[in-house]
Amino acid sequence: MIPAAFDYVRAESVDHAVALLGEHGDDAKLIAGGHSLLPMMKLRLAFPSVLVDVRTIAEASYVRVDGDVVAVGALTRHRDLVTSDVLRTEAPLISMAAAYVGDPQIRNRGTIGGSLAHADPAADLPAAVLASDATLVVQCADGRREIASGEFFTGYFETALDDSEMLVEIRVPRTGSNGAHYEKFTRRANDWAIVGVATVAGRVALANMGSAPLRATAVEAALAEGASVDDAAALAAENTSPVADMNADAVYRKHLARVLTRRALSAAVGV
Amino acid sequence: MQVQITVNGEQHTDDVEPRLLLAHYLRDVCGLKATNIGCDTTSCGACTVHVDGEAVKSCTVLTVATDGAAVTTLEGLAPSTDDLHPVQRAFRAEHGLQCGFCTPGMVMAAAALVANNPDLTEAEVRAGLEGNLCRCTGYHNIVRAVLAAAREVSA
Numbered sequence: 001m002i003p004a005a006f007d008y009v010r011a012e013s014v015d016h017a018v019a020l021l022g023e024h025g026d027d028a029k030l031i032a033g034g035h036s037l038l039p040m041m042k043l044r045l046a047f048p049s050v051l052v053d054v055r056t057i058a059e060a061s062y063v064r065v066d067g068d069v070v071a072v073g074a075l076t077r078h079r080d081l082v083t084s085d086v087l088r089t090e091a092p093l094i095s096m097a098a099a100y101v102g103d104p105q106i107r108n109r110g111t112i113g114g115s116l117a118h119a120d121p122a123a124d125l126p127a128a129v130l131a132s133d134a135t136l137v138v139q140c141a142d143g144r145r146e147i148a149s150g151e152f153f154t155g156y157f158e159t160a161l162d163d164s165e166m167l168v169e170i171r172v173p174r175t176g177s178n179g180a181h182y183e184k185f186t187r188r189a190n191d192w193a194i195v196g197v198a199t200v201a202g203r204v205a206l207a208n209m210g211s212a213p214l215r216a217t218a219v220e221a222a223l224a225e226g227a228s229v230d231d232a233a234a235l236a237a238e239n240t241s242p243v244a245d246m247n248a249d250a251v252y253r254k255h256l257a258r259v260l261t262r263r264a265l266s267a268a269v270g271v
Numbered sequence: 272m273q274v275q276i277t278v279n280g281e282q283h284t285d286d287v288e289p290r291l292l293l294a295h296y297l298r299d300v301c302g303l304k305a306t307n308i309g310c311d312t313t314s315c316g317a318c319t320v321h322v323d324g325e326a327v328k329s330c331t332v333l334t335v336a337t338d339g340a341a342v343t344t345l346e347g348l349a350p351s352t353d354d355l356h357p358v359q360r361a362f363r364a365e366h367g368l369q370c371g372f373c374t375p376g377m378v379m380a381a382a383a384l385v386a387n388n389p390d391l392t393e394a395e396v397r398a399g400l401e402g403n404l405c406r407c408t409g410y411h412n413i414v415r416a417v418l419a420a421a422r423e424v425s426a
Contacts, residue, residue: 001311008272008289008335031336038292038331039313051289053336103402105316105380108325109332189401190314 003041010053014060014139018166020052022141026163030054032075033109035102036118060113060168063087069135069171070094074113078102078125081112091172093180093200097128100182103190113167116152119159122192122208126153128182129170130213131198131205137169144168153212175201181268183260187247194247195256197236197264204264209240209257219261229269233262274338278303279347293329293337294318297344305345305375309404316403319376320344326383328402345375348382358382358420367416369407377403381417389425393418 011017021028029048031037032055040046054060060075063084070091072081081087081098088095094112101107101115101124115125116136129136134149138161147160154160161167180200184193184207196207197216202223204216218235237254244250275284278301285300297303297320306329309317313331320329321343349356358381361367368374377400384391384399391399396417397410405413 002292002295003290005288005290008333010335010338031333034333034336035313035331038333041290042311051333053333055336102313103316104384104399105319105326105328105402106313109327189404 001042003038004044004047006041006048007050008053009050011057013057014054014166014168017052017054017057018139018141018164020050021164021166024050024052028052028163030117030166032111032114033077033106034114035106035110036114036120054166055111061111065090065174066171069173072112072170072172074116074167074169075111076113078107078110078112078115079104082107087172090174090176091132091180091200092177093128093132093175093182093198094125094172096180096182097124097196097198100124100184100193100196106190112170116170117159117161117167119153119157119212120192121156121210121212122194122196123213124182124184124193124196124198124207127196127198127205127207127213129172130215131200131203132172132175133203134173135171136167137171138162138165139168140164140166146171150215156211158212173201179265179268181264183264183267185256185260195242195253195260197257197260199261199264199268204236204261206236206240206257206261209237209242209253211243214240216257216261219265223265229262229265233258233265236261272335274335276334276337276339277341279343280341287334289333289335291334293320293322293327293332293334293342296334297329297342303344303346307372307375309372309376314402314404315373315376316380316400317373317376319379319403321379321383324383324386326380326402343379345378348378356382357423358385358417361416361420361423362413365412365416365419367409367413369405369409373403373405373407377405377413381413381420385417385421385424389421391418391421396421
């Protein structure tokens with residue numbers, strides 16, 4: 001499979017990348033690892049006329065403590081999220097979820113910013129970022145703004161990012177190992193989640209239980225009121241409308257959400 | 272656009288379309304046919320090569336994105352057929368292949384795995400080869416081969 005023809009520009013810096021986006025508008029797409037975009041281009045589901053390659057912008061690949069948060073550059077690869085000592089100590093849910101993305105070759109290429117901006121509802125990192133209550137920093141030619149993770153994922157492959165904006169940093173609250181766990185159900189190696197559950201600090205987010213990752217608010221409220229893990233997890237499918245596909249129908253997905261939430265919460269509290 | 276890529280130690284300068292995938296560049300422009308294209312959807316790993324020492328699936332990498340990089344294919348892994356890489360020797364000794372289609376990608380993924388950490392457990396080998404599928408399902412001998420190669424490298 002061969003993508004439709006496009007022009008290619010390698011951006012030298014974040015400023016250069018957003019200037020190029022400003023110039024080309026919605027004809028342009030950013031590419032980093034390309035492991036979500038290129039498959040869509042090969043299937044001709046996406047056909048941007050300009051690709052702006054941001055992969056080699058070193059200034060946007062980092063993991064560092066910044067006050068109460070861990071600041072993660074959007075171009076940090078999954079491989080580096082998995083091995084980051086800072087993340088593993090201060091915000092381990094992100095490392096845990098990154099370890100489930102694809103396979104080693106994919107983790108060598110793919111980036112956290114790419115995964116979040118692509119916003120596949122079955123992806124691992126969007127649910128982890130949502131459960132972490134992280135803040136996303138985006139930049140356009142006019143400057144930067146912050147978007148709460150709860151407002152970033154707006155629908156099926158849709159985000160609050162404007163065409164002229166680049167996701168540049170993910171600010172993840174420092175939780176320590178406070179109840180962090182990611183539970184993922186798949187049938188095959190290196191596959192997307194049929195359902196995924198991310199939990200940290202009493203918050204719970206679901207992957208592939210709707211058109212965007214969701215907070216399991218009923219579970220969180222029950223936990224806050226002192227409910228047992230079993231009783232709270234039984235509420236995991238409330239207010240969800242999962243799709244039916246070749247892997248699972250909606251009833252089965254709701255069942256998985258309850259079971260995986262129970263497993264995730266149990267693992268997170270060490271029982 | 273013009274790219275300069277070091278392929279198996281040789282400097283190549285070529286004029287390529289931006290949409291040319293690395294797997295097609297290696298096979299059709301460089302004439303290196305060991306790199307197989309299996310699923311063409313980033314799943315099977317048959318097209319695995321090394322870019323700057325790291326295993327990647329070349330069906331999902333643009334050639335222009337490897338401008339300035341060093342690419343190693345199966346043809347470039349060993350200095351000669353008389354002096355094979357430890358992973359290649361182990362695949363032969365342990366019967367780590369049946370039809371052979373997945374083998375170039377398996378060997379390249381395994382070589383990167385062993386280079387990263389030769390102190391591998393069986394579980395780590397299986398997890399490390401998660402991105403490579405064998406339709407003959409010959410995984411037991413493949414895992415045995417990679418463990419044998421890892422033992423040789425760490426000895």
